[in-house]
Amino acid sequence: MNPHNKSIDELKQVAAQVRRDIVRMVHGVSSGHPGGSLGCTDYLVSLYFKVMNYSTDFDMDGKNEDMFFLSNGHISPVWYSTLARAGFFDPKELTTFRKLNSRLQGHPATEEGLPGIRIASGSLGQGLSVAVGAAQTKKLNNDPSLVYVLMGDGELEEGQLWEASMYAPHHKVDNLIATVDRNGQQIDGSTEEVMSLGDLRAKFEAFGWHVLEANGNSFETLLPALDEAKAATGKGKPVMILMDTEMGFGVDFMMGSHKWHGVAPNDEQLEIALQQLAVNVSSDY
Amino acid sequence: MKEYTYSEKKDTRSGFGAGLLELGRTNPNVVALCADLVGSLKMGDFIKENPERFYQVGIAEANMMSLAAGMTIGGKIPFTGTFANFSTGRVYDQIRQSIAYSGKNVKICASHAGLTLGEDGATHQILEDIGMMKMLPHMTVINPCDYNQTKAATIAIAEHVGPVYLRFGRPVIPIFTPADQKFVIGKAVMLNEGTDVSIFATGHLVWKAILAGKILEEKGISAEIINIHTIKPLDEEAILASVAKTKCVVSCEEHNRLGGLGDSIAQVLVKNTPMPMEYVAVNDTFGESGTPDELMEKYGLTENDIVAAAERAIARKNA
Numbered sequence: 278m279n280p281h282n283k284s285i286d287e288l289k290q291v292a293a294q295v296r297r298d299i300v301r302m303v304h305g306v307s308s309g310h311p312g313g314s315l316g317c318t319d320y321l322v323s324l325y326f327k328v329m330n331y332s333t334d335f336d337m338d339g340k341n342e343d344m345f346f347l348s349n350g351h352i353s354p355v356w357y358s359t360l361a362r363a364g365f366f367d368p369k370e371l372t373t374f375r376k377l378n379s380r381l382q383g384h385p386a387t388e389e390g391l392p393g394i395r396i397a398s399g400s401l402g403q404g405l406s407v408a409v410g411a412a413q414t415k416k417l418n419n420d421p422s423l424v425y426v427l428m429g430d431g432e433l434e435e436g437q438l439w440e441a442s443m444y445a446p447h448h449k450v451d452n453l454i455a456t457v458d459r460n461g462q463q464i465d466g467s468t469e470e471v472m473s474l475g476d477l478r479a480k481f482e483a484f485g486w487h488v489l490e491a492n493g494n495s496f497e498t499l500l501p502a503l504d505e506a507k508a509a510t511g512k513g514k515p516v517m518i519l520m521d522t523e524m525g526f527g528v529d530f531m532m533g534s535h536k537w538h539g540v541a542p543n544d545e546q547l548e549i550a551l552q553q554l555a556v557n558v559s560s561d562y
Numbered sequence: 563m564k565e566y567t568y569s570e571k572k573d574t575r576s577g578f579g580a581g582l583l584e585l586g587r588t589n590p591n592v593v594a595l596c597a598d599l600v601g602s603l604k605m606g607d608f609i610k611e612n613p614e615r616f617y618q619v620g621i622a623e624a625n626m627m628s629l630a631a632g633m634t635i636g637g638k639i640p641f642t643g644t645f646a647n648f649s650t651g652r653v654y655d656q657i658r659q660s661i662a663y664s665g666k667n668v669k670i671c672a673s674h675a676g677l678t679l680g681e682d683g684a685t686h687q688i689l690e691d692i693g694m695m696k697m698l699p700h701m702t703v704i705n706p707c708d709y710n711q712t713k714a715a716t717i718a719i720a721e722h723v724g725p726v727y728l729r730f731g732r733p734v735i736p737i738f739t740p741a742d743q744k745f746v747i748g749k750a751v752m753l754n755e756g757t758d759v760s761i762f763a764t765g766h767l768v769w770k771a772i773l774a775g776k777i778l779e780e781k782g783i784s785a786e787i788i789n790i791h792t793i794k795p796l797d798e799e800a801i802l803a804s805v806a807k808t809k810c811v812v813s814c815e816e817h818n819r820l821g822g823l824g825d826s827i828a829q830v831l832v833k834n835t836p837m838p839m840e841y842v843a844v845n846d847t848f849g850e851s852g853t854p855d856e857l858m859e860k861y862g863l864t865e866n867d868i869v870a871a872a873e874r875a876i877a878r879k880n881a
Binding site: 340396400403415417418420436441 | 665
C-alpha cells in the first residue's frame, strides 16, 4: 500500500508545497539545483504519495517494498522535500540542507543516515546500475515489489548508463521502471547543443527496453503512464519512461532555461516564486 | 630461522576460486559477478553449483561495481571478479561513490595484480591499486600470500560487514601457510621471530621474505618476518612490538613504493618511533612485458633485493 494514496487534487497541493520547499531550501543556503528539482516534483510526488508501496519506517533492505533511486543526485532538494512531506523525517530538517553537520548533504548520501536514501549519488551515470542490482536482489529474494530510478537526460551522456541499458534487458530485469527526465537542458546549454541525444525511444527499444512516453508535469497524464509502466513489468523486459518535463516548472522565470540548473534565487526572486506557488499552502517548514 | 616447506605450488587466484566455491555452499547470500573473465578468476566451480547466484556482466566493469552496490540492498553479499587493474583504476569513481561512501557490503576481488601478471605488460600490471583502495574511507584492503591464505581470506571477508578489496594474482607459488589457519582481518601473522631487522611483507613478497630470511641467517643476521596480509586496517600493534626489538625495518610489496604497504608502515613509524626503513617495491615506474621472474628481478623484488635492503637498514641503524 501507498501510505498516502492521494487524489489528483491532493497531489497538486503536495506538489505546490514541495515546490515551495525547493525554492526556500536553495534560497536558504544560496546554492543547490532548483531547475531540475521543480521539473521532477510531480514525478516524485506521484511515486511517494500515490504509486509506490512502502513504509515510512525506513529499512535499508526494503524487502517487499517498492524502492526509488535518484541517479541525478543534484536534484536532491525535490527528493528531500518529498521524503520529509511523505513522513520519513520532520520537514523542519529541510532548513539544514547543505549546511554543516546536516543529514541533507548537497547530493544524497547514506553516510549521515538520512531515512529514505539507500545509496549516494551525484557523480552521474551510476544510478541505473544500482537500481538494476537492487532489482536483481529482489528477484533472488522472491520479493515481488518494484524498483524505480530517475536519471537526467544530460546524464545519458555517461557511458555507464548504456552499459546498464545493455545489461538489464539481457538479464530480463523486468521488475524495474526507469525514467529519463527529458527536460532538454544541461549546464552548458540545451542537450541538443551540448550532445544531441537523438531518438531515445528508438535507442532504448533497440537495447531491448519496453519504452513509454509521458508528460511529467501533469498528474492527469503522468499517473496513467505510471500505471501503464507498472502493468508492463513482469513481462521479461525492463521498462523505461521517457518523461518530458520543463526545468523550473511552476516558477515562470525559471522555466525552460538551463540557467536555473544550479542557481539559487535571491530574496526578491524567492518572493515572486512563492507567490506563484501559493495556492492553498499553509504548512511551510 | 623457522623452517618453511611446501609440497605444492598453486596460484592465489585458485585460492579465491576455492574459497568462493565453499562460500557458495555455506552462505546463501553470497552472489558473484564477473566482467568476462570467469576462467581467469577461477569462478567456474561456483557458477556450476550456483548458476542463479552468478551474474555475467560482460566487459563493463563500471556497471559491475554499481550493480554490486545495488545488490547489497536486500541483503546479498556480492563478490566482483576481474583483473586488479579493472577492479580499481578503471572504476575508482563507482567504488568511491556507490560502494565506499555508501558503505556497501561489496567484496572487490582482484586477480592478476602487480608485475607477476607477466607478458601482458604494463597496461594490465597495476602497481597503484593498494594505494587507491586504502585511501578510501570504510575500505578494508587485503593481499594474502598463498593459495591457502587466499582461500581463507575469501571466506573471512564474507563474514565482515563492509567493503573489502581482496588482491591476488596469477603466478604459481609455494603453498606454505597451513590449510586450517584461520584468517583474521587486520591481524598480522608472525612467520619468524628475530632481533636484527623487521621484514614486513605482503602478497607474493611474503615467500620471498622467507627466502631472504634464510640468506640473512647464513650471514649471521636474525630477521623477524611478519606477513601483513591486511594493509588496512593495519596491525600497528604488531608492527610496533616488532620494531621495539629490531629498531629497523624493511617493507616488501609488489606495488609502487608510493602509496602501498611501505607508506602505511612509515606513517606508523613516523608517528610513534622514527627509525631506519627501506622499501622493497617498484620505484615509481610502470612495468613491461616479460616473464614474472624476469620482471621481479628487473624491478628489484627478489629475495636478494630484500637481503640488500635489510643490510642497508641495519647499517643505517648502526651508523
